[in-house]
Amino acid sequence: MSDFSIKVRNENPVHVLELKGYLDAHTAPKLEETFQDLINKGHHKIVVNCNDLSYISSAGLGVFMAFVEDVREQKGDIKFSNMSQKVYNVFDLLGFPLLYEIFKQEGEAIEKFNSVQSE
């Protein structure tokens, strides 16, 4: 049932979350915990790599909504990368591409953070 895992990788100053498996109502609290932990430690630049994410539900997307304001207030952001078409479709249906930057490759997302920082 809870076939979901998160790996956090430090790509200073960006933190990459590698999501794997099913992100739904059942597993959302796990993601919430990870976000809370990152924010508590003062990490606000977050790239969510969705390469191994096989499914996302509305509840999963809700976690990003719950934290996006906090990180943006701290001049950080949540950006996405490596999304499968299936996962992207859910993002698209709920209007998320208007709210978040989505990149093909993780590197581009990290690059975006770094380029904004150097300005």
Added chain:
Amino acid sequence: MSVVNQNTQTSSPFELQPLVEFTRTINSSFDIDFILNNVLYTLMGKLRFTRGLILLRENGTTYRVAKAKGIHDIREQEHLEISPEPEMQISIHSHDYQQFPWLTRLQNSGLTHILDLTVRGKLIGIVCLGKRIGEQQFSPSEEIFFRSLVNISATAIEKTSILEELKEANRNLDSRIQELNTLFEMSKEFGAVIEREQLIKVLVFSLLGHLGTNRYLIAVKENDRCEVIASRLPVKEVKQTVLHDLLRCIKPVIVTDSPDTFEPDTYRCLDDYAISVIVPMTIQGVTRGVMLLGKRMTGAPYSEKDLEFLSSLGNLAMISMENIRLFEETLEKQRLEEELKIAHQIQQGLLPKSIPAIPRYQLAAKTIASRQVGGDYFDIVQLDDHRYLLVIADVSGKGTPAALLMANLQATIRALAPLDITIADATGRVNDLIYDNTSADNFITFFWGILNTEDNTLKYVNAGHNHPFYCKADGTVRRLDKGGMILGVVRSMITYEHEIIHLDPGDTVVMFTDGVSEAMNAENEEYSEERIENVMLHNECESAGSLLDDIFASVQEFADPDNQSDDITALVLKAVS
């Protein structure tokens, strides 16, 4: 296609070639922008026009400027009202401007030639061209080219708009599926969680994710109060009056659409918190909670469909919370029942298994435990061959705590009984032990006495217990009230008093607990001590057992069995010859 065929007979083949090419190009694409660009560029290039415009019908008489080239005073995406529609003449000057005022606008922009985009007799748009370089009049072959190209374009444009509609329909279908998925997932998840906190968390995430907002408040009715169970608002606390007002809502409300649903003060708050929708959470049509959501981060308005979805989700969550509450209540009840069972077992274990036979005396005792298990206790201990200790007590509280205190009392009594101390001193010690070992709100009303069968006396101490009746054979009655404070409230300061009474044949002592005197009937009247006395005086009996039976029968006749909140205990001692 028939137009093209006629064309081949009357014009040179060089005009057929671009038409074929054009047809192939625009039919290879579903991109409306690409098609419209191609139509205008081909027409303008081939027929030497510097201005081009395509209007597409949105609905009724409203047309949208889908493409404009070389024109500055009509912008793309602008809407025009085209009414009434003319039988199209290619030259704009052939139309009566009085009859078709909208033509003036086109003419003012320098447009001189127009033609309808028609598919199966249905007008879907208008192509307009202007500022021709060179000869203004079309040659017959040019006119055929113009008509043919516009004709082919109409079909291609129609095709893309059908595709767009299909895509739109598909997208709508996909969002319905997404909604159903969310509802399905929620009902599955709600069914599995048994903790309210978890449920609320899952509900909040689904709301935020599905609607793309991050301002919310969820409140539910708890008795007379409204409890906020989750919120993210720019304020710490929302006034109870506002919450109560919001909880009156029975169907979803878009705040700006319904200015009269709530009190003005409520609207001021909603405005301050930037709340866009209010969704009641109902069970069987009764509003039990309410969800408030802020505006969506995309800026999109909440649709009727969204409100329906929110209603379903809210009701689902409310029912699940109610189920959790009922489940917890049932668990708590089961736990209490279990505890009472244990308390009852302890209490029964503490009562004497049998009543010893005492020469020349009759002793009868009985206790009926209440459902909640009170703290009545009695005991009979043989001290030596002619002395017997009789005890009756009522421990404060009910259930397991009372049973444990009772066990404590029994252990103390049994430990002190063999010691060579007076009953008054022993009472002081019992009091101190109970006082030391319990909290201040625990106490015991306590009566005990030593029956001496050699000199036929009863030496007793009454520590705050209901005064037993002492009834002489001649019918005179007095109460046994010598003693002192109830046990366990304060440390013994002064020695308890005692009294010695003589028991002649026929004399009776009736000890009882307040469960007897305070047994209630359906009218909430107490059985009273007078009634005990009456039974005692009118009892014609010879035995302690029959008097005890009479007392219990009388109490049971009087009292309402549904109203028994305390244990009922009585002890009867009778001296016989």
